[in-house]
Amino acid sequence: MKTINEKQVKTFLSMGNVIEVVKKLYFECTEGQIRAGNRIYMPIRGEENVGQWLVANSLSQPFFGSKFSSVFPKNVAIGLPSTISKISLYSAETGELQALIDANYLTAIKTGASAAVATDLMARKNASVLSIIGTGLQAYSQVLAIQEVRKLEKVYVYDVVPERIDEFISMIEKEKNQDYSIVAAASGDECAEQADIICTCTTAKSPVFSGEKLKPGTHVNAIGSFTPFMQEIDENTVLKASKILTEHVEGLWEAAGDILIPFNEGRITKEDVTGELGDALTEKVSARDNDQEITLYESVGSGVLDIGLSIYVYQSLYKEEKGK
Numbered sequence: 427m428k429t430i431n432e433k434q435v436k437t438f439l440s441m442g443n444v445i446e447v448v449k450k451l452y453f454e455c456t457e458g459q460i461r462a463g464n465r466i467y468m469p470i471r472g473e474e475n476v477g478q479w480l481v482a483n484s485l486s487q488p489f490f491g492s493k494f495s496s497v498f499p500k501n502v503a504i505g506l507p508s509t510i511s512k513i514s515l516y517s518a519e520t521g522e523l524q525a526l527i528d529a530n531y532l533t534a535i536k537t538g539a540s541a542a543v544a545t546d547l548m549a550r551k552n553a554s555v556l557s558i559i560g561t562g563l564q565a566y567s568q569v570l571a572i573q574e575v576r577k578l579e580k581v582y583v584y585d586v587v588p589e590r591i592d593e594f595i596s597m598i599e600k601e602k603n604q605d606y607s608i609v610a611a612a613s614g615d616e617c618a619e620q621a622d623i624i625c626t627c628t629t630a631k632s633p634v635f636s637g638e639k640l641k642p643g644t645h646v647n648a649i650g651s652f653t654p655f656m657q658e659i660d661e662n663t664v665l666k667a668s669k670i671l672t673e674h675v676e677g678l679w680e681a682a683g684d685i686l687i688p689f690n691e692g693r694i695t696k697e698d699v700t701g702e703l704g705d706a707l708t709e710k711v712s713a714r715d716n717d718q719e720i721t722l723y724e725s726v727g728s729g730v731l732d733i734g735l736s737i738y739v740y741q742s743l744y745k746e747e748k749g750k
């Protein structure tokens with residue numbers, strides 16, 4: 427059994443190659459070559475801290491696996507990551523554990539890459555103003571991802587903890603792949619007013635901007651909410667969205683408070699969810715019809731992407747070691 431640490435994982439994953447792996451996994455998933463099972467989430471002593479298990483089974487590679495993530499939002503205040511993830515990869519031939527993989531970075535880069543795929547499909551081609559709400563690891567990965575798929579002019583950043591904003595801006599300044607300005611926003615609503623593309627990447631349980639503020643044509647990447655009781659974007663945003671895509675529709679109905687809350691109130695129906703990114707990549711559904719539509723990528727994670735990417739890391743490492 428191999429133990430693969432964060433440093434080893436990072437060696438094989440750059441935003442550019444992960445976007446390609448993620449796209450390939452979406453195609454494989456639509457062809458039934460890799461499948462996700464049901465997720466388990468468990469509130470740990472109240473609703474704030476959560477443990478979550480995602481599982482997937484590859485039919486094209488000899489592996490199945492699970493990812494366990496803890497999300498403990500207050501960890502940030504004591505210098506620990508709020509999202510802590512590990513992947514167990516098993517042999518589909520013997521059932522034995524093949525690898526235990528540190529997956530904090532893998533999770534963030536996978537989440538970013540999937541949002542890059544969504545943004546490329548759903549945002550206007552000339553979208554150039556990006557707003558980021560939240561300044562944690564997922565927010566960082568979102569900026570790295572979106573800059574891969576659009577020519578940016580300006581990035582607005584907002585966090586409920588103002589001290590985190592300047593540090594985040596300095597971090598992004600070092601990672602820019604093109605020339606754009608990065609400024610602090612005074613509120614989530616300012617982010618919404620300015621954005622062509624807005625990414626919400628927070629641990630908030632209530633909406634971080636008002637949907638009334640969105641301009642026609644805006645694309646929203648809602649990344650943070652992943653339990654039925656978390657609502658990071660408001661009902662107005664969901665009602666305004668003429669296209670709603672996600673990683674895995676079953677996962678969305680298991681976990682996405684952003685969608686489940688308006689659904690349970692009878693304000694949307696199952697038909698309001700357009701489909702999966704794989705459906706848009708294979709042109710079964712349209713991701714945007716005109717420049718006026720508001721579009722929404724509702725991300726709750728998918729075992730297919732985590733396990734698929736961990737197989738990629740495992741095979742890359744194994745191939746490299748064999749070649750030595």
Ligand SMILES: NC(=O)c1ccc[n+]([C@@H]2O[C@H](COP(=O)([O-])OP(=O)(O)OC[C@H]3O[C@@H](n4cnc5c(N)ncnc54)[C@H](O)[C@@H]3O)[C@@H](O)[C@H]2O)c1
Nearest residue numbers: 508509560561562563564585586628629630649650725727
């Ligand atoms: N969709 C996915 O696949 C996926 C993958 C990984 C993590 N996540 C989720 O994304 C969220 C962010 O993860 P992270 O690791 O970056 O967390 P983090 O704790 O490092 O960062 C979250 C940030 O959000 C800020 N914040 C909280 N409430 C806010 C509000 N109301 N307005 C503005 N800012 C606010 C916090 O101050 C913090 O800076 C978590 O809920 C996590 O579970 C989703």
